[in-house]
Amino acid sequence: MSEVAAVLEWPEAEAVRSDFDRIRTVAARMGIDYDTWQQGLLWILFSRGSDGRYCCGQGGLTVSSCRQIGKTFTLGTAFFVKCMLSPGLKVIWTAHHTRTSDETFTDMCSLAQMPAVARHIDHIRRANGQQEIVFANNSRIMFGARENGFGRGLHGADVEVFDESQILTDRALSNMIPVMNTAPDPLAVFLGNPPKPGDPSDVFAAKRRQALDGGARGMAYVELAAPRDCDSDDREAWAVANPSYPSRTPESAIERMRQLLPEDDFRREALGIWDETHVSHAIDPDAWARAVAQGKPEGGVPSLGIDMPPSRDFVNVGCCWRAGDTAHIQLVQRIPATRAGEAVDWVAERWPRLASVVIDAQSPAMSLVPDLTERHVRVTVTGVRDIARACGRVTDMLAAGTLTHRPDTDQPQLAVAAAGATRRPVGQAGAWAWNRGTTDTDISPLVACTLAVHGAWNSKRNPARRQKVRVGR
Template sequence: MTVRPPQTKPSTPKLSEVAKFVHVPPSGVSTGWPQVRDKLAELGIRFRWWQVAIARIVLSKNAAGKYTTTIGGVGLSIPRQVGKTFLVGALVFALCLLRPGITAIWSAHRTRTAEETFKKMQGFARRKAIKPFISKVVLGSGEESIEFINGSRIMFGARADGFGRGFDEVDIVIYDEAQILPQSALDDMIPATNQCRQPEGALMFFMGTPPQEKEINAGKAEVFKLMRDSAKQKDEDTAWIEFGADDDYVPTPLPAPLTERDWEQIAKANPSYPDDTPVESILRMRKKLGDASFLLEGAGVWPEIVKQFSPINGALWAENADVGPAPRVRPTGIGVDMSHARAISVGGCWLETESAHVEELWAGFDERACIEWIVQAAGRRTPVMIDSLSPANSMIPVLKARGVKVLPGSANDMSKGCGLVASETEASTLTHADQKSVNDAREGARKRAIGKAGGWGYDRSDPSVEIQPLVAVTLARVAASIKGPKKTDPMAGKVVASW
């Protein structure tokens, strides 16, 4: 028996009552929506109630007349087949007509998505009420744009093809497919908005569906994820609107038909259903995407990614906490790392026949004191690894001169160490001392690719995240593997200093 989808009752609720999560910057005292609404009416475009609510948030202004989101941007986590391209496209067209000389950049991750968006916006440009204001539509790979008679323009392209680099004086940026937006791509484009010429400031849209696990693990979803986290922490410069089904929703697996509960969840996730998105569109999307992707892209459900986002499994890491060796047992290997702020961490690793144990042994800012400690703790036989690209490399020549067996670490060494720590954590053959500094570093660590064969290391690009304790014990694990197991030499004493 096929269950027909229930019909939703007409109503005009608040956006916060229908959307799964809404965060609005508290500084808003007015909105530019009325002027945009009137322009859209002239163009024969009318929004649904939920689109009006989003537009009011997007165009909200503070007491100084600036957009409240000009610093943090507007995040839209919305499933497919909802009409977010129509919503944002209509807003951008209206603003381009209202503000002569606007430059807007619309970037997607994939070339196909960029081309499809460009085709839809060409449809806008051909509308009878809009066409008289269009100067020309530029076709051609990598040069697609819509240019207005008043000097405004909208340019389209794919980030995968390098689109977005080298622009300046940009007033509006749309990051489509924001669930595939690594920090490096953002770094290429954000400086372009620094020369925005509009008195209200620049507008930045980040819109997409919840990211897939592979995108999370590869670090491609970091911008969208961190933006969402910032909104949940009530970031005063960021707006976030998220539509989605309940977190515990599991769609009925194919090929079985969708049930009444499925349709209820779809109605929660998709505010355009059934008025603008028919049943057939939902069923077509479900069939094409499959069960797993439909949950993300069709129902808007974010995966639980806090543990997955760190390259070291958090649950298994917690389970592997254990006491280490006796205080006077010299470590098999030592690792040293230093943060952007020159906070130093020294890690140690002890190898047994089939297991390893790591701990942070020394921490502080005093480089001279750290060197003295390492000289005493390592002696002339225990290998000490320091990444050649770390700020801690300034200690390498001094330690060598003092007779310490220093191993300058390479990218390959880092990749090997990260692989060892991750795999041995999963196999429960690596234990640690449950130290807060190392635990916090594990939680804040992010993955970056090393080479093209699947190797990876910890991302050091964010100076606000102190990962040096994790890097230090990881390097210690590599150093220990070079020397081998079974060490019983006495050491001067195991010390953990505070700063």
């Protein structure tokens, strides 16, 4: 494995044996022949220390690679055989997308129907949401898609495989990991490709950072990738990234991706190369921590931003007090959407003293515009470019130390949003905005404050200025 992996971290010194030796023998009888790299990967996964427990039982095995390499076949067949050999073993296999989960289930069913295997199978359940293969020895493999909520409410598992881990949120993980709490010898596996910008990949990226930082104790991390500076058309780079090329993965499959995918996508999907600029957080946690202040600046002029999450659960009102080149942001209202009229009243009451009230054109909060207009509040509606510029301004000001916020303990919803927000690309010029791609983290408090920042820097309204009234003679 060390000869083909770009990154390999695992507690090698602790390994004294591996369950894979027996798995390989049984798999060979079924006609399954593993390549050298697959043998190395599975030996690591099933390796045990002198205490008899899995060497990577604490943090699991993480595999980052390009597509069409055979990860599902490698791990799927190994756990299939493991179930045959281990009475009562319970494996949960999840993917983010239903289609991926269904394809894996279909492939496993093909194994179950092999003549040499059929006697080991008790039955196969094919109902949507309840797909599973039950073995005669009471072992089972259950399949489901996380996008459909699969995993919640399950009781007890020995193994959990998280396919498509580049789309795995902390919330989804926290729903499922406790399922293994009572397992005597649990094992977790994370399979994925380098994430795209905007993917909710905090879990996957954190595993990679831990491995690169040398903190891989109790876990294993394998990254199969071409060199970062390689030529995308270099066939040798294709072979480095994909050890199954060209014997199992034909050249035509990679050529098809080369023709159809943009350059950045090809390097992620076909060469396994992580984006050099990829970060798990849009806001630098250190910069956010340094920006704590107890209150707004003296003489600041307030602007408000209003946003709602896609679930439409809450109305969030963010405020930005601008004083010269500095500003202070704060989540000043968070009201259940069932009482949205209270938010309208609250904003309308303060409108005479505000520089602006801003709502994004794509926000569910646009439903409040008619009521605000009826109350004589002039709402500024932003477009895609506006929100991108505002997001960039927020991060630039945080880095420069010219933007502050109240302590996280005073407004935990804003703190959670700032910690969980990622970036999504906007247009083709490198602009970006806060990512709303997952409902697991509610970023609407941050969006509301960001809209307020936009209003503070773009509104020409001065609430302190007295209007002159001309009286005719």
